Amino acid sequence: MARGTDTRKKIMDIAQDAVLAKGFDATSIEEIVATAEITKSGFFYHFRDKNALAHALIERHIIVEDALFDDVLGRGKELSDDPLQAALIGLKLLAELIEDMPGGHPGCIVATAVYQDRLFDKNVHEANRRAVQGWRARFLAMFEEIAAVYPIRDDVALAHLADMVSAVVEGGLLMSRAMGDPKITAQQVLLMRSYVKLLFSPTAQ
Amino acid sequence: MARGTDTRKKIMDIAQDAVLAKGFDATSIEEIVATAEITKSGFFYHFRDKNALAHALIERHIIVEDALFDDVLGRGKELSDDPLQAALIGLKLLAELIEDMPGGHPGCIVATAVYQDRLFDKNVHEANRRAVQGWRARFLAMFEEIAAVYPIRDDVALAHLADMVSAVVEGGLLMSRAMGDPKITAQQVLLMRSYVKLLFSPTAQ
DNA sequence: TGTACATCAGTGAACGCGCGTTCACTGATGTAC
DNA sequence: TGTACATCAGTGAACGCGCGTTCACTGATGTAC
Numbered sequence: 001m002a003r004g005t006d007t008r009k010k011i012m013d014i015a016q017d018a019v020l021a022k023g024f025d026a027t028s029i030e031e032i033v034a035t036a037e038i039t040k041s042g043f044f045y046h047f048r049d050k051n052a053l054a055h056a057l058i059e060r061h062i063i064v065e066d067a068l069f070d071d072v073l074g075r076g077k078e079l080s081d082d083p084l085q086a087a088l089i090g091l092k093l094l095a096e097l098i099e100d101m102p103g104g105h106p107g108c109i110v111a112t113a114v115y116q117d118r119l120f121d122k123n124v125h126e127a128n129r130r131a132v133q134g135w136r137a138r139f140l141a142m143f144e145e146i147a148a149v150y151p152i153r154d155d156v157a158l159a160h161l162a163d164m165v166s167a168v169v170e171g172g173l174l175m176s177r178a179m180g181d182p183k184i185t186a187q188q189v190l191l192m193r194s195y196v197k198l199l200f201s202p203t204a205q
Numbered sequence: 206m207a208r209g210t211d212t213r214k215k216i217m218d219i220a221q222d223a224v225l226a227k228g229f230d231a232t233s234i235e236e237i238v239a240t241a242e243i244t245k246s247g248f249f250y251h252f253r254d255k256n257a258l259a260h261a262l263i264e265r266h267i268i269v270e271d272a273l274f275d276d277v278l279g280r281g282k283e284l285s286d287d288p289l290q291a292a293l294i295g296l297k298l299l300a301e302l303i304e305d306m307p308g309g310h311p312g313c314i315v316a317t318a319v320y321q322d323r324l325f326d327k328n329v330h331e332a333n334r335r336a337v338q339g340w341r342a343r344f345l346a347m348f349e350e351i352a353a354v355y356p357i358r359d360d361v362a363l364a365h366l367a368d369m370v371s372a373v374v375e376g377g378l379l380m381s382r383a384m385g386d387p388k389i390t391a392q393q394v395l396l397m398r399s400y401v402k403l404l405f406s407p408t409a410q
Numbered sequence: 411t412g413t414a415c416a417t418c419a420g421t422g423a424a425c426g427c428g429c430g431t432t433c434a435c436t437g438a439t440g441t442a443c
Numbered sequence: 444t445g446t447a448c449a450t451c452a453g454t455g456a457a458c459g460c461g462c463g464t465t466c467a468c469t470g471a472t473g474t475a476c
Contacts, residue, residue: 023321029431246466
């Protein structure tokens with residue numbers, strides 16, 4: 001596109017891979033620019049400092065992930081008019097999507113940032129909060145649509161249930177990494193789906 | 206106790222607080238020894254290098270957490286002979302324990318290590334795997350006892366269900382930190398409990 | 411009980427290197443008139 | 444259409460500091476005889 005835009009994107013792509021693999025502190029600007037084949041000063045033309053890179057990565061991550069969720073839950077709604085069925089299809093598709101990623105889902109930029117508080121300034125923390133809050137709002141809306149039609153079979157808050165989708169995905173990614181088993185995250189999403197099914201199905205079977 | 210033992214413990218306590226707050230890379234030996242009021246060389250008398258500190262922290266964390274789980278699930282078994290009821294009580298107690306921690310649960314050392322792969326050598330990674338595998342074995346045994354008595358109401362693998370307990374706790378801790386809301390982890394454990402209840406209760410109600 | 415030696419639990423100073431950041435400069439592209 | 448200037452997308456060299464690690468040494472405690 002516009003001149004220079006590709007270099008910025010290149011830096012972010014390389015940085016994202018490295019950050020997911022090793023964490024933020026362990027990813028040096030020197031190593032990023034070496035891979036990108038520019039000089040260190042070139043990096044600082046595109047990002048004021050390392051913090052600005054973190055912020056940009058999180059911001060982009062939120063957008064990409066939102067599009068992914070929109071896609072998967074949207075397809076669920078296309079395939080069924082019933083809000084419960086649509087959600088169950090959406091969660092199934094999400095599990096398949098995660099499972100089909102080559103080498104497993106690479107992990108979550110938000111998670112790496114959450115577990116490395118320092119370095120980051122208020123902007124980064126705020127972006128993190130917005131990301132998690134966005135997930136909550138999205139899944140809360142989904143569960144409210146279901147609850148408007150089906151009675152709930154246990155006394156649980158829909159907001160907590162919405163958080164559980166994110167928690168299960170993030171927890172699954174962490175366990176995948178710890179165990180070196182890329183299948184765990186998808187398995188966990190399917191268990192979440194099973195819970196939703198039992199919780200709202202009139203005759204759970 | 207023995208001379209020197211308290212200094213080693215002091216180093217580990219200070220380091221653990223700092224690591225949970227900021228991550229491993231961001232926690233410098235200089236800062237640890239300043240708080241512990243010893244010199245840097247004093248640190249290197251107790252730990253060969255920074256990696257040895259990481260290993261020791263994880264090893265200790267596993268022991269402490271195992272004791273905690275033993276306690277909570279053991280009390281569940283004391284309070285009910287029925288394996289399902291015992292598990293439900295145990296999960297409730299776990300949620301309460303997490304909720305009652307001042308300022309919320311501080312987080313999980315294993316998680317910080319998982320998200321910062323570099324720095325750490327094979328020993329640390331191996332310790333991490335052992336930790337996660339230990340949780341899996343523990344909860345798998347719990348669910349197998351239940352499944353021996355109660356039919357399961359959905360087609361899910363007990364091993365995945367066992368992993369879900371860990372995933373929900375780790376995911377909950379992550380969301381707690383991201384949102385600055387210490388209550389989230391306990392809420393998520395209670396949702397896990399609700400799922401177990403629905404999954405095994407003959408007449409879910 | 412006293413002496414000799416060994417181990418424990420550190421001290422203090424130095425080193426070297428990687429890393430983030432700065433700053434003056436530069437060729438290529440775009441824009442005004 | 445040509446010229447003057449501005450902006451874009453970087454380069455190259457230097458700096459300084461924090462951080463992990465090493466090494467020679469030391470006083471206090473424990474152990475053998």
